[in-house]
Amino acid sequence: MNLPPLIQSFVLHFGEMGSHWGINRTVGQIYALLYVSDRPLNADDIVEAIGCSRSNTSMALKELQAWRLVKLQHLPGDRREYFSTPEDVWAIFKTLAEERQKREVEPTLTMLRGAIMETPAGEAERHAQARMNEMYQLIELVTKWFADIRDMDVETLEKLMKLGSQVGKVLQFTQSLGRLAGRDSGKED
Amino acid sequence: MNLPPLIQSFVLHFGEMGSHWGINRTVGQIYALLYVSDRPLNADDIVEAIGCSRSNTSMALKELQAWRLVKLQHLPGDRREYFSTPEDVWAIFKTLAEERQKREVEPTLTMLRGAIMETPAGEAERHAQARMNEMYQLIELVTKWFADIRDMDVETLEKLMKLGSQVGKVLQFTQSLGRLAGRDSGKED
């Protein structure tokens, strides 16, 4: 690996971090490299920078594309494929959230739904089913909320986040207003 | 593995899911088993249920304890250690968020802070640093917000989540009120 020290430490960190996230080292490193690069890179640039094999690079890029985390583009007068990451960090964050939702949360919800439908045989299963239902309700609530939040525009989202826990007070205040006006401002269960 | 089918599919699913999360299969399975169990289990109960070795169970339980995801307790008149998960799914969710924050987010923020402090040598490093700063700001914002949210009581949290994206409208409305009253209701940068 032959990179400016600042970039190198970033790339190495993401490589290590990958393992905590079920992502392999090369994939993490390549993503980090593209993220900080000031121009799109082709596969050979990446091999040169990271020091992995050409085929490994190809695999890793395919995976990053499957995650929609890198964009493929062509430069005029060059047949090679160039890769870059989206500029907007919020967009990246949203993509990541969507993909994790699809790959990890959805299958779990499906499994839970199936289990909750079954008729329990005996007390152990009955209790297990009740627990699964608690988990299901929580995941579904958080998931829907995340989806709502994802679809907010970044401006509003940033305001909301900066407001932090004060939003609780705002909420209570608004609900009082709603009651005064004779309607409930929140969704019903 | 010798479990009622409903529980077995839950346990197996969490085992598989583990790999996507950088958690090993046995750890995932044991957690799932404890989560749905209607009583605390000791290590031998777990070996019996999951079908792994005693030592593997010991390792996995240690890891789950390090994550604060299982509670250790003793039953009167029994020397063995019994394990269970917290009842409250919200508490579990919060613990998970806190631990991931500590293990994955903090180290990344530290690395980014270090890199951003450095004096860039050349244009590539300057650009990389700017990108790292964007990432840093985003992570810090989301992180602080999460911490705020974690500390809200569950009642308020559920209301907020059920409100969903409508919170954006509430927010804008409240800010108008704030302006009318001659002050800003949000935190400053």
Add this chain to the structure above:
DNA sequence: TCGAATTTTCAGTATTTTCTGAAACTTTGA
């Protein structure tokens, strides 16, 4: 259609991670 440039696949190898059984250690009651 050919052939040069480029990308992808894949079988085998290397590395890493997980798991086990045996031994060491700890705790507790007598």
Add this chain to the structure above:
DNA sequence: TCAAAGTTTCAGAAAATACTGAAAATTCGA
């Protein structure tokens, strides 16, 4: 202090995952 019950450690085996180089496939201009 001893012995029984229980837990943890650890070196090596087994399994899973990542990586490579060579060969196959694809793309595209002439």
